[in-house]
Amino acid sequence: MKPRKPPRRVKLTIAYQGTQYQGWQRQKRFKSIQGTLEKLLSNLLSEKIELTASGRTDAGVHAKAQVASFLHHSSFPTGRLCYVLNYHLPEDIIVIKAEDAALDFHPRYSAQGKIYEYRIDNAPVRDPQKAFQAWHVSDPLNVEAMREAVKYWVGEHDFASFKSQGSSAKTTVRRIDSIEIIHSGAEILLIFRGNGFLYNMVRIMTAVLVMIGKEKLSPEDALRLLEAKDRTLAPWTAPPQGLYLSEVIY
Known part of the structure; x- marks a missing residue:
């Protein structure tokens, strides 16, 4: 078995219209922003991805610039994430920016x-x-x-x-x-x-x-x-x- 690559943290800036979603937080029975993004990222990077956000928006609430981050071990270039994600995402969610971040970056606790x-x-x-x-x-x-x-x-x-x-x-x-x-x-x-x-x-x-x-x-x-x-x-x-x-x- 090949040794796992060292972890990398990616920071996403995301806009969405929350009308069709039961809020940001992942849910088993209902569609959420977090769940939609995590499923797509997990398939793309071939590992289980868990997003941490700056905060949870409720059902029907929108975001112009929600911030979330995740750790992954793949070699997928961060610079291509926006293009690939937005190609597959529904029209009411878009990733505005994807950038590398420090491993200790936290979307909530690092926010001022x-x-x-x-x-x-x-x-x-x-x-x-x-x-x-x-x-x-x-x-x-x-x-x-x-x-x-x-x-x-x-x-x-x-x-x-x-x-x-x-x-x-x-x-x-x-x-x-x-x-x-x-x-x-x-x-x-x-x-x-x-x-x-x-x-x-x-x-x-x-x-x-x-x-x-x-x-x-x-x-x-x-x-x-x-x-x-x-x-x-x-x-x-x-x-x-x-x-x-x-x-x-x-």
Whole structure:
């Protein structure tokens, strides 16, 4: 038997539309982004490949630049991975970049921060073309009130009120560097930048902002909910289709 080649680590940057998938994480019974990529990579490299990602996106959530890595022992050139993978991948997944990485590189623990986007379609009538790319909110939203509210969340805080059950995070303290709200026509784009986000944190915060935009909550309620550290006081969660993992910062 020939001796095994030394391991090599490859870093992938991946974009996908999550509509047809039960999220990133590999599942036995349902189609996932991770499972689709691992099956293809395992066949291509003739060994079992396991991907580690910067984080798990839920069913219906999209990514512009998800980062994942894997170890392998083959001599397949990294420079050809994008071409070969994209030739075989379905149209809603594409590998933007494949590059060699240090053996100790970890997509999650090596990351310095993340950027998420959330898209809201605020037209009076739902646009079916945007049904799986944005959250349709027909009620007019007070964008200035929403901008006032996000000021309370910028900085390092305990975001326990904005964490869904099931999170394995050891601490609920996170740092948000900025939250930008761009209003153009009927589209409202929320851009969250921070050193990390709790499970469903962006979707919960978005739902609170929509309540503030509808003037069912005040901008000051954003601070009240933050300081309460009580998830039951912010029971809303925005739907998944408007959420995009935009960038992982290293």
